[in-house]
């Protein structure tokens with residue numbers, strides 16, 4: 651037993667575990683200094699509807715000086731565990747509000763809605779509502795242009811507190827989207843209680859929507875569910891014209907995905923909004939192979 655061995659429990663030394671721990675500690679240290687030295691950046695993935703860019707999802711990018719681009723899937727979970735997501739999430743909100751304020755009086759960009767991902771720990775911290783309001787106020791951004799993406803898992807924890815927080819933010823005009831919808835397990839009764847604006851069909855259902863009848867049925871059901879709850883619906887991970895056509899066929903008209911564009915640095919995003927044609931179901935197919 652480790653405990654009876656006390657400080658000499660070194661027999662449990664595991665070099666692989668040791669190096670994994672070391673790597674995590676290094677990454678955590680690097681995240682902290684990276685935030686201070688401007689290594690983080692928001693990218694913007696266009697969200698489109700009926701041939702028009704209606705908004706963007708802000709996606710965090712980390713350019714590590716030695717490792718290059720570290721994907722969010724690698725550092726967000728670690729940041730969530732260590733609590734670093736609190737300063738990092740605040741930075742994301744600040745950056746998003748800064749961008750919204752820059753776009754505010756522009757005839758085209760001023761109409762975009764920016765979706766920002768919020769992590770569970772960030773949402774559940776006691777000062778979250780004030781943090782969001784403060785970020786908006788400090789940058790002079792319009793709350794009606796901000797949408798927060800939440801995930802199912804984080805909402806079941808303390809439903810009353812969750813609803814209270816959402817309702818307060820909503821009263822200022824902030825919107826809410828339920829990200830990765832269908833991958834969690836929220837009951838419908840409880841879904842109805844949340845002051846949401848939008849359900850986001852998870853990429854995993856969109857991917858095989860043409861070949862897997864179950865995924866097709868799920869996508870169709872989510873659209874119908876959204877409609878009956880009075881919510882908007884958007885699909886993520888749309889890569890082909892055919893997926894787009896399917897979605898339009900089940901009356902889901904808003905989507906984002908590589909078919910339009912991957913997440914882009916802000917200047918490229920702005921260029922795309924200004925010049926880009928939006929592909930879609932109604933657009934002519936590029937070639938039979940894209941069907």
Ligand code: C2E
Nearest residue numbers: 709710722723726742767768769887888889906907908913
């Ligand atoms: P998510 O919020 O579900 O974001 C969608 C992910 O799908 C993004 O990955 C995006 O680049 C990717 N994606 C979009 N369209 C396509 C497509 O057509 N095909 C494929 N294969 N992928 C597509 P990304 O940027 O790597 O982010 C992964 C996850 O990391 C996000 O999932 C989100 O949960 C988290 N994340 C990213 N930025 C932030 C942030 O600022 N704060 C927090 N808390 N989480 C973030």
Ligand code: MG
Nearest residue numbers: 707767799829
């Ligand atoms: Mg998201």
Ligand code: MG
Nearest residue numbers: 829830852886
């Ligand atoms: Mg998602």
Ligand code: MG
Nearest residue numbers: 829830852853
């Ligand atoms: Mg996802």
